[in-house]
Every structure is written in structure tokens, then in C-alpha cells.
Amino acid sequence: MAPVTEKPEEPLLALRNTVKTVSALLDQLETAIKASHATQKPPASDVNALFLAHDAAKLIRAHSTKLSLLIINTPFTPSAIVKVLRGLAAGPLPSLGTAVEICGAHIYSDIMQGELQWRVRKVYSEFGVLLKEIPLDGKVLTDDQKNGTGKTVGKGSLASTGVLWQACDDLAELKNLGIAGVVVRKAEQYRDTLKDAIEELQEWGDESGDEDEDEDANTDDEADEAIPNAAQDEIDDFFGSTMHIPSDDPDKIRPRLELSLRRLKLITVMFSAVIKRRFKTLSSLTLSELSTGDYPLTQDKLTPPKSGSVMAPAYRVDASVDILRTLTELADNLASAFYDLNAEAIDDGMDQCFSTSLKVTELLSQDWAGKDDAFTTWAQTFKTEIKK
Template identity: 40%
Template sequence: MAPPPADALRSLDSLIRTASTLLRQLQAVLAEIHKDPSAKPPPDTLGSTSTSSAPLDALALAHDSASLVRAHGTKVSLLIINEPFTPSAISSVVRELVAGPVPAIVSAAQACTSEKYTATLRRELASRCRRVLVELHELLQKVPQDGKALAVDQKLGFAPGDRGSIPATGILWAACDHVINLARGGVGGFYAQKTGEWRDMLKDVLEEMKEWGDEEPNDHEDGSDDDNGVDDLAGQPGGTNVDAQDMIDDLMSSQPTIPRSDPNRIRPRLESSLRRLRLIILFYEAAIKRRFKKLPALPPTAAESNVPSRLDNVAQVLQRLPDRFEDLAGAFYELQPREIDEAMEQCFADAVGVSELLAENWDGAADEFSAWVKKFQVEISKTA
């Protein structure tokens, strides 16, 4: 089989280098959006796909762009592994990529402004779109320069830093699917998913704190036996070569538990925290069902709508609460009553605050969930 013309190979190589440069530049644009999702896009938004004055549907554009990148990436993948190797066919697909879906997917992230779609969603969309460009760039680096289709090891390799074209294509597909799924779910679906993830983190903290509270206290509460433990290790045959894992296990098992006498009343604080944490987990579940799954389509039709900013404020607290409770758990493990009280106050103040943000429906009116929120706030405020 005759090799492809040399000029066709040179043209393909030049096109791949140009496309790679563009992809790196656009990755930087998306990285800036991820860094500051509240920043307004430039007036000459890159990659405008229409001369119409109608505003872009950012999520629809992201969906369509990612779908096209996926399809074109598949074509490239097939063309570089099958004979006859045809540089002109690959060049045609790459030109279509850089002229259409590649700039369009960046335009989607730029059009997804915080005022219309929330800063939280914009950051996520920018991150996922950037991942698409990163993986597309990776695939284009697999295009051979010698005029021959890729060998078996070049197609199938899984080694880090030497990934084959087929695994690279699969990873590109996954990145595109993440954008497509985000667009399909819409803003409400995204917030429902993220709230579910944060709820699961709270469940993990709850289980961890409960297990710690159930541990039997050490009879030697004054810690007088600690040195003996070290002496025992040192006194063992070969004690100076104690296994590192044994030392780690010993340190982990030395975490203090609540003393039987409980002079600082740690256990009542723990029981109160666990009770209220269960209520907060229930609140997350209720918010998913009663608020996020009933979220009206965004962007809002009314220019003065406060729904996007309200969602961003809600997300900040819902995301922060798992970290707050991690801090509370750490204070309990250290048996520090003052730190426990401070952390409890922060946790439950945040819980009441975020419930207030969701007390009214998206039209600003009270409903059945509003009454439930009032009861929730009363229960969260109870210290016993």
C-alpha cells in the first residue's frame, strides 16, 4: 500500500499543532471562569454561534457541543487505527472540530452567567467543559506522524503517561457525557445531585460520631498507662524495629473516648448534636424533594428574579455544613467543651439560616414546606 503524500502529512501535522495550541488557550479561558464564575464574560464572547440577538441557551449549547465533540472524537479515533491511513480525512474532522463544537463549548460556559444560571453551576460547567478539551487534546496527540495507522500497543496501552488511543477515546467520551448529563439535568437536577452528595457526607460524619460515642471508655482515664505502652513496645524482641503499621494502628486506637464520669458533660452535647444532625440530614432530603426538584427553568424570564442568587447562597451553606460538622467531630474527639460549644453554635446557626433561605417557594410564597421548615427551626434550636 502506497504511503500518503508527504505534503498531506505535513498539512495534518501543522493542523494538529494549531488545534493543540487553540485547545490549550481555550482551557485557560475555562480555567478563569472556574476560578471566578461571577465574572462577566467579555462583550465579544468567544465563539458566538449565531448572529441573532436571541440569548444563547447555555445548557443546550453545552449539550450539543459536547455531543459533537464526542462524535468527531470517535471519527478521529477510528481513522488513526484503521488502514488505509488517510491524512485528508483526519484533517477534515479536525477542522470541523476547531471551527464548530470546540469554540462552541467554551461559548456555552461563557453564556452560562451567574446572573442567569448561578455561579455554582457555571463553575461546574466550566470544569466539565475544560475536561472535554483536555481529553480531546490528549486524543489529538495520538494522531501518527509517520503515515501509518497505530500499532496494537499504541491503540490499547493503559500505562500512565502512555495511554493508547482507545482508552483515550473512552476517557473523552466520559468527559463529554458528564457535560451532556449536566445539561440534561438542568439547574434543578444539578442542585438536587449536589445536595444529595453533601447529605451523604453528613451521614458519614453522623455514623463516625455515633461510633465514637459508642466506644467504651478506657479505665485508665488519666493516661498513666501511655508510657507503659511505649515501654512494652521497646521491651519486645526487636522492639526498635516495630512495624510502621503497628505504630499507626496504636496511634489511631489511642483516640480518647468520653470518660465514665464525664465531668465536662461531653455526652449530653454529643447526643444533642447527633439528634440535630439527623434532622439536618432530613432537611437536605426534604429540600431535594420540595425545592430543587420543583425549581423553575433557568434562566428566569423575569430580569429581577432573585432565584439564581438565592440558589448560590443556599449552595454555599449546604456545601459548608459537612465541613462544619467535621470540625465539630474533631472537637468532640479532643474532648474540648469550649470548642464543642463554638462548633455546635456555628453548625446549627448555619442550619437555621439555610432553612430560612428555602422557607418560601421559588415564587416567594409560603407553602406546605414552609410550615415544615418552621418546625425544623424550632427543633434545631433545642439544646436538649
């Protein structure tokens, strides 16, 4: 009796099954990287997570280009699409999951870990969109399906491919940015936010309370009578009406404002010094040097490390950026206290904001190797000036 040969799977059926399998894989990978590993150390690996993510992203971009062309050009070839999808499922897609898994905060910093996770999730999400564009009826996409026109649901395969390309490029960029590039961007963003708050506070302080009084004096009497005080207060609150420092300044708000503005401007200088003297120098460190020392994964980063402990540069980076972010929030709270002319809240806000700024210079006083340098001396000067 002749041996029974297994009948090859029908091409369209194979395509449908492969699309279903890859879709399920994407769901599994996305679920895995969404799980929080903040308090766990990933497995030791000699592989650089950023390099692995870069190479996988480049492959996904190249494969998505092939895929995009196969679904819009005749003849429609299911077997070719299956080959591309299986290649992605066998290598690049799970490689991104591996990159996230080995990108531990104690080595790469929590900031980089979060950035990598977010960008990988973006690639998975956009690849999932393109996957749904694959026609399973044996026909190439119509012009409307390709361009997202007519009654087509979605943006079309070409636009989906372009968005996926951008997501892959953004992910691959992390290799060149490195920890230094990502941290510098965040610190500059926080510094710019602080500068905006200072500028608004400065403009508010330049406006005289006398102007408000003049405007009130010129208000039409009938309008005054038509709107009760309580109703006017509600209207002012709704439209963000702001009080200004009165000319007699009984609560001494203006001296507090001048002192706060001087100190806040000094803090922006501190941001720039930290960026230049500390964060930009991270690019010279190896992964081994970044992880040398302690990284307490469960510790509140706003709490100073125990005396005598040697903190890993990765931890010092995360803690200092956390403090910089907190400073922008405290500065915003301080500005709100000024706008409310609340002297007690202003004093409390000043104390919190300026004492918090000292935590940054204390944490970064020494270089990444634990040695004194020019910034160490500058940090002492900053401490003296911020207390004046």
C-alpha cells in the same frame, strides 16, 4: 503567459499544519475558560448554554470516532483526517468555549457554571490527548500504539478515544440534568457526609471510658515501664488513639453529645426537606425565572441578604448549597471537639453548627416565586426544634 496556479499543499504537510493549528486553538480555548469571570456578567444571549454544550459534545464524540478509525485503518488518508480536524476547529470546539462564556452564574447559578467549565475542560484535555495520537509520518498506528502495549508511551489511541467519549457523554448529560439535577446531587453528597459524621460520633459515644480504663489496667507492667508517658502520647497521637467520655463525666460531655446528635439528625432531615421541596422543584423554572431578582456576584454567600432585597433563585441556590457544605465542615469540627473532650470547643461548635443551619431555612423559607408554602411552615417548626 499562462497564469500561475497555486500548488496544492502536500497532504502530510497539511496534516502537520492542521494538527499544530488545532492544538494551538485548544490551548487558547482552555486558557480562556480558566480565566475567572466570577465578578463579571457574560454577554446576553438567547442561546441556552447547556443545549449548546450538549450539541457540541455530541459532534465532538462523533468526529473523534471518525478520527480514531482513520488513524488505525489502511490506507492512511491525511486529507480525510484534515477534513475532520478542520470541521472540529470550525464548529464544536469553539462552541464549547461559547457555552462556558454565556453560562453566567446570575442565570444558571455558580454551581452549574463551575460544573460546565470543569466538564468542558475535561473534553478539551482528552481531545488534546487524542490529537497527539495522530501519526504524522504517513503510516497508520501499530497495534502497540493502538492498544497502548509494548514500548508505546501513553494508553493507546483506543483507550484515549474511550476516555474522550466518556468526557463528551458527561458534558452532554448536563442538558438533561439541568440545574436541579446538579444541585440535588451535591446536596445529597453533603447530606451523606453529614450522616457518616453522625454515625461515627454515635459509635464513639457508645464506647465507654471504663473500657479504656480496663485496658490500661490489664496492660503489661513491663510495657508500661518500657515506654515513657511522653513517648506513649506521641504513639497514641500517631495512630489516632481516641479518648472517651469518662464514667464520672466531670465536664458533662455526654449531655452535650445527646443534644448534639439529636440536632444533627434533625439537620439531616432538613437536608432531605430542602432537596425535595426546593431543589427538585428547580426543574420547573425557566432561565428567565431563575435570574429574576438580584445576584450580588461579590457578596459572601454565608452573609444573609439585605432586608427587603429580592434575591434571584440562582443566588438562593448557590448561597444555600454553600451553607450546606459549610454545615458538613462545622459538624466535622464539632465531632473533633467531642473526641478531644473539650467542653468549651464543643459549646462553640454547637453554636456555630446549629445557628448556621437556620440560615438555610431562612433563605429558602419561601418558594422560588417568593410565596409561602408547606415548606415555609415546616421551616418554622424546624427553627423551634433546633433551639430546644
